[in-house]
Amino acid sequence: MTPSPGDRVRVDRAGVTDEGVLMPSSDEDHLVLKLEGGYNVGVDRDAAAVEVLERGARTVDGDGDEADASAVEFDDDLPTVALISTGGTIASTVDYRTGAVTARFDAEDVLRAVPDLAGRANYRGRVVANILSENMNPEIWTDLAEAVHEEIEAGADGVVVMHGTDTMQYSASALSFMLDTPVPVVFTGSQRSADRPSSDNVMNAVCAVEAAKSDCAEVLVCMHATPSDDHCALHRGTRVRKNHTSRRDAFETVGAEPLGRVEYDPHEDRVDVSYRDGRAYARRGDTDLALASDLAEDVELVKFTPGMDPAALEYLDGKSGVVIEGTGLGHVHTDLIPRFEELVDDGTTVAMTSQCLEGRVCDRVYDTGRDLLDAGVVESGDTLPGTAKVKLMWALANVADPEDAMGRDLAGELTEESKPWV
């Protein structure tokens, strides 16, 4: 009897025996077993003997128990959360049974993929893209913002965006500038796929849904805050950065503390969202829904390093905007300054950021900085370089004075204070 997802099975391998419910897996080589305690374990299929103890239905509910395969009913007592998929490791679970890309998925598909989401919200699902996140581009940011806008307009009490982790910070920045939102818009993803014992898939999804039901009406990123499965951090979309290639707690708020956290204890079925005392944030309903999704796509980020060939700047002719990732307080080799002056004179907005990542640029301190200011380069405060690129794309298409905007805070990306030496 070939085991199928939903079946109660016994798995023997290398002297270890587990019983539990077989979960969907996106990987032919591994089985994923939900144990009694609620944990998932991944098992190498070739090394395991699997015995089906009891046939399951085609779907499983939040406890890993067998569930009725009929469509999930709408619960008037629960808020409605829109789940929007762009692809990536976390979305691959949802697509397991739907197969190829579909424009919509329903609550049943969601609960089949992540049973732990059951009973937390009514779900509406839609697919905006199904890409590896390194292939994310500005056109899809526009599509994504429009989809989020539609879902909120249609009554969603919160939105969860499932996104690959590679470029999540850029997309979260884009939506931060494009959207005025009266409800939470929460990005989440997965550093380890669902078929791995250490997957962060389920906990991140559950915490993101709870954050989407919370009172913080901002664009947030919800990911593991520590190497343990104890809580997720809620990062502001414009200040978050993937700071580790592989750790589950790779995402960090740079230059500040996260806005909030989601405590997670599956054994007590406890998931608590809280926001940090003293951090200002928009409350649910504070802001009217609005969308400004146009972007100037011809904005480039250029990182300066010692020995850089000036030819690296030749392709920038005619660009609407350039963000420099300079050294220290915002510097480049003196020989490059005339080239930036030439670009400014030809109508390109050139904005300075720092590869230090933390702290603000300040080009009034040293000669090189003053020469850059004289050349017409504008400062971006403590905005992260990647966020500054996205901001400049947006500002060039949506505000009257983009150069001025780069020095002001629009979406939490820039600390407006005059303390260059803090």
Added chain:
Amino acid sequence: MTPSPGDRVRVDRAGVTDEGVLMPSSDEDHLVLKLEGGYNVGVDRDAAAVEVLERGARTVDGDGDEADASAVEFDDDLPTVALISTGGTIASTVDYRTGAVTARFDAEDVLRAVPDLAGRANYRGRVVANILSENMNPEIWTDLAEAVHEEIEAGADGVVVMHGTDTMQYSASALSFMLDTPVPVVFTGSQRSADRPSSDNVMNAVCAVEAAKSDCAEVLVCMHATPSDDHCALHRGTRVRKNHTSRRDAFETVGAEPLGRVEYDPHEDRVDVSYRDGRAYARRGDTDLALASDLAEDVELVKFTPGMDPAALEYLDGKSGVVIEGTGLGHVHTDLIPRFEELVDDGTTVAMTSQCLEGRVCDRVYDTGRDLLDAGVVESGDTLPGTAKVKLMWALANVADPEDAMGRDLAGELTEESKPWV
């Protein structure tokens, strides 16, 4: 009576009166006063009334007391430390009285600039460059490595390199690859100039000299470890990064802990150097002195961000090497892969790093990574992107198989282990 450095003075401003010894200042607008307790305070010259209490000699010693102006005598009981200046905020103090650039400066000049260095070593000083560190370039790295080599060959027991902070990490990496050293080579700098009350100038210089006398024969960076004046960290030159634009504790070891620390307590005249238990490092005398200072200068660092114009890669034709700063585990947009393949086919070494900064690249996990490997791109483990650029410059000029070298540890820049998911 116009006050001069070394004079004992009384300074009144805004109801505050201080007495102390006037110190050299590189800035016409400020006075620097050394108080009884050993602290320096900076005072706005225009807002202060200064009365000379007692004329000083032309130099002051470590306690801010007047000292004899005669040349400093060689002390057989002290080690000899070579001080090499490349410019930057810290070196500007030394140049205060020497005026224009000179090829050499002597112990008297050093002690006049930083009196607290007195009694710690015999000093030999030389100027390799006098530039803002954003203007640092590979030619000067070669000059610097040759100067360090000469000083060690001439008997220096340790070397301190005074360097601007903007590009210190790149220069420290360059010397890490170029030099085999039997003595410590310690980079230090200053985030705040000597005329500011919060200057880190003196403490960093003192700690660097003590590190140069220690038992760790590596290329190190010695800078404030905390916002307090309590200790400096000793970072390995290939793993250090300026992570804040302005804080005195801007420098951090990425992906590991610092190698050691220098405790600093000027009140007890106590400066203790210690190294972390369990961290392997080269001891004094372990390594024979050797120099390989050639570099392939035509190596570029290219940072990938979403929406990047493929035209950014056009100027790379014919380059010896390219380092990509990719996303996540080491990815770029799929459309860019053929261009990197073309470069590899034409003889360019193309190496992958991650903009995450922490963690290793691993291109075996996802399709994009495997396509990059198939295209001939090589992985750089957990090497920092800037360090990888310097390493590739060096490897192309000095080793038989640079592509292989990018995946191996040469100078502490790469953790050689096979745990891509740690």
